[in-house]
Amino acid sequence: MAHDEVVRLEDVWAHYDGVPVLEGVSLSVERDDFLGIIGPNGGGKTTLLKVILGLIKPSRGMVSVLGKTPERSRKNIGYVPQVNLFDPDFPISVWNVVLMGRYGRVGPLRWYGKKDRERAQRALQTVGMLDHKDRQIGKLSGGEQQRVFIARALVSEPRLLLLDEPTASVDPAMQTEFYELLEGLKQRMAIVLVSHDITAVSIYVDKIACLNGQLFYHGSKEIGVEVLEATYKCPVQMIAHGTVPHRVLMEH
């Protein structure tokens, strides 16, 4: 059904200084999808998310989010950028970081209202960070920061959640907990997660696509070893989802 489609990309090309980063990417994400996009660094994963957000204009092709242009749908997109991009010394509390996610609903010239504060409180509760709301964001651990940024993306009550390398700064012990948090969220929104880390992604997502300039997307739970090899240009693990989550490792 067309109205269940959250993201649609048709033959999208994007360039950086004349070098193609996305080469004819077509993709469809539906309402309750949890899609993992894996691929090597420099394969265009962040660019793809930015195209969906409308931060980067594709040089060719069509992008639509919730049936509209990315700019007009931004209000309904929650975005969790790579953590290392902000200044850890910045004087701001967790609470004010999360409220920032409500900006699109409040608009300029007004301070956040009662409803915004309630939403912020609920979002912090969802990610288990309410006790830390008065702390400076830079003083938290990588995993805690990640949770706060997810809360910031959730306060606008998005219908699509985009996560860029969400586990990069989360220590391995916390990763399971992190993916369980996403499990809970996927009932409420479509989730697209990009990562270069195949193992972390494979167990929890429902669908996997591989991106290295081109997108190898099967829209299924199994992913062929040829596809992974074409993406990474070297032998890699094979992933298959069954009743018990497991990965098949190939010798190399």
Next chain:
Amino acid sequence: MLEALQYEFMRNAQFAGLLASVACGIVGVYVVVKRIVFISGGIAHASFGGIGLGYLAGISPVLGAMFFTLASALGMGLVTRRTKLPEDTAIGILWAMGMAMGIIFIGLTPGYAPDLFSYLFGNILTVPRSGLILMLALDAIIVTIVIALYKDFLALSFDEEFGTTVGVPVERLYLLLLCMIALTVVVLIRVVGVILVIALLTIPAALAKQFTHDLRNMMILAVLFGALFSFGGLWLSYEFDLASGATIVLLSGSVLLASFGFSELRSQWRKRQQASPQN
């Protein structure tokens, strides 16, 4: 010092210091947390072109500086945002061009340019009543804008890219911020001069940042520190017969360095304590 207060120029100087610390405390916080010290330095120095234009046009050099600095702030903002020129290259070029224009304008002005030195290095003792009124008006504009757009500037300063995704008009806000820096430069020219403005834009805010992680408290603290520095510097310059602007800058810088040095020593001492808990 107290007996000095019976002179009108001393009272005006105190008042000018207070008005300057309001502007530089509030706007300086954004300069420091958004790490735009270099472009602020560029705007400050380019304002010399406006001083020269004021002389040439026969209007008040400060008024000339106001229009010229606003225009050059917008120019720098647009050039660094919209062209492929690397940001620091663009700033460096416009910085020098502004100053060069000032020199040409002053050269074209017939006769001698009085007070030129005090525009370059500041002279808080010569601020006239009209100058105070202008400073007060600019302070009022800055405070009003920051109160109205506090949330917006916070989002701009923290994370521009995320801001864009939630609909923050980042380019327009950034240009407005540069204009506020331009206005602050104009407020500060009388106090420390074109060359030294960048010190008062950064030092009180950098010092305040050591004591709080809340942007609003940081602004309040920075204003307080700015006021203390300008009073203290004024007093020192009066007692020892030194140039007022340079004294204020050196006093502020010394306090900042001492504060950083002290916190560095303290954290090393703590580390040593933790390393040897038995002793």
